[in-house]
Amino acid sequence: MKQISIFLLVSIMLLQAPIAVANDSASAMPTIHRMPAYLLEIPEAVKSILIAETETATMHRFASDDGDVLEVDQRYMSIGLNGPGKEKAWDKRTPLGIYFITESLDTSKLHAKYGAAAFPLDYPNAWDRFNQRTGYGIWLHGVDPDNPNRPARDTDGCLALPNEEIVKLAGELKPLLTPVIVAREIDWVAPSNVKELRQEFRAMLDMWRESLEQGDIAKYLSLYSADSHHFGMGREEWLSSTRESFDNKRFESVILEDVMLVAHPEEPDLYLSRFTQVLASIEGLPKITTKRLYWQRSDADQWKILIDDVG
Structure with missing residues (x-):
């Protein structure tokens, strides 16, 4: 009788174990x-x-x-x-x-x-x-x-x-x-939880790159928030400089290397893309810059650049 009781107790524990794991949080x-x-x-x-x-x-x-x-x-x-x-x-x-x-x-x-x-x-x-x-x-x-x-x-x-x-x-x-x-x-x-968000974020960064490469200033500017910051210059100065750069486009392609995509640990829906931007010039050596773009993602899955910075 004692052996049967022990067998039943072990069986119950084994049956309950998967349930406990399934209901546990990701931290465990x-x-x-x-x-x-x-x-x-x-x-x-x-x-x-x-x-x-x-x-x-x-x-x-x-x-x-x-x-x-x-x-x-x-x-x-x-x-x-x-x-x-x-x-x-x-x-x-x-x-x-x-x-x-x-x-x-x-x-x-x-x-x-x-x-x-x-x-x-x-x-x-x-x-x-x-x-x-x-x-x-x-x-x-x-x-x-x-x-x-x-x-x-x-x-x-x-x-x-x-x-x-x-x-x-x-x-x-x-x-x-x-x-x-x-x-x-x-x-x-779980790793599978970040896959869709990574693809969504990378698609927005690719859109930014393509608009720059294609000289599509309307699409390029549409990716920036109305109150975006560009350190070293005011927004109007940045808009003027950007329009001038697109009007006098002097590169053939835009390549993004060593792309890092990271979510901010404390600010909901804030994300950082950091990468090496290589502008292949039509006149000589490529122009290489390390850039940081801080993006905000809205509830409607709209992505806008809040900060455009280097380094």
Whole structure:
């Protein structure tokens, strides 16, 4: 009788297990079957993607493998003393958004608090400036070897990793190429969930490229929001410059290389396309520019460019 009871108990547990998994959230998916919702398209040139999750004090590293995004490892980190959500200089908060490493610094010439390695980020970026956020000097760096055990909230706004961990990462971090996405909490989804959105986003970027290549200024301008920003010039100045460029078109083709498509981790329906634009000139050498376009997607699936920036 006891054996029968045990058999029945095990059978019930086995029957219930698939139901529990089916009803679970994406955050509890096995790692191989989940990915961050932000990473829509990653170019082959980008070998590592960092996502700093402030709620769990965790730095996640991902790699792109033949179109799939896989988590490689994760490590403890410290963020700003006053938490995430930087708005102004000296608020001791860590900014949230999509950033890129700009350079690798020789920490032997810096204060000991920066530890074994330091990599400045491009805060404030175009979206931060659009929102009038101020401040500077947000880095990914190590820790003071004489005071290595830092609490989760401890920096002036930077992301700080244990020295042994940032040394392990150093070879993977490429200036002007490696993205560092800072989110409160990672939104995990199944890879199939991003496919349709990626295709939709890529179609809009292709439309932008084609309108530029074909000299179709009406279609080109229709992709920009009525209040779009173009840093370095006002909107009327930008419109005048754009019309002049289309009237005096001096290139044969437009090629977009190393295209990265990313969703903003904190702003719903805000997306970034970053790529190398190659204008094949009819007169000589091609003109090569690294561009960033920030797009807003409406409820009606309408995409408009809010910010046109370089870098």
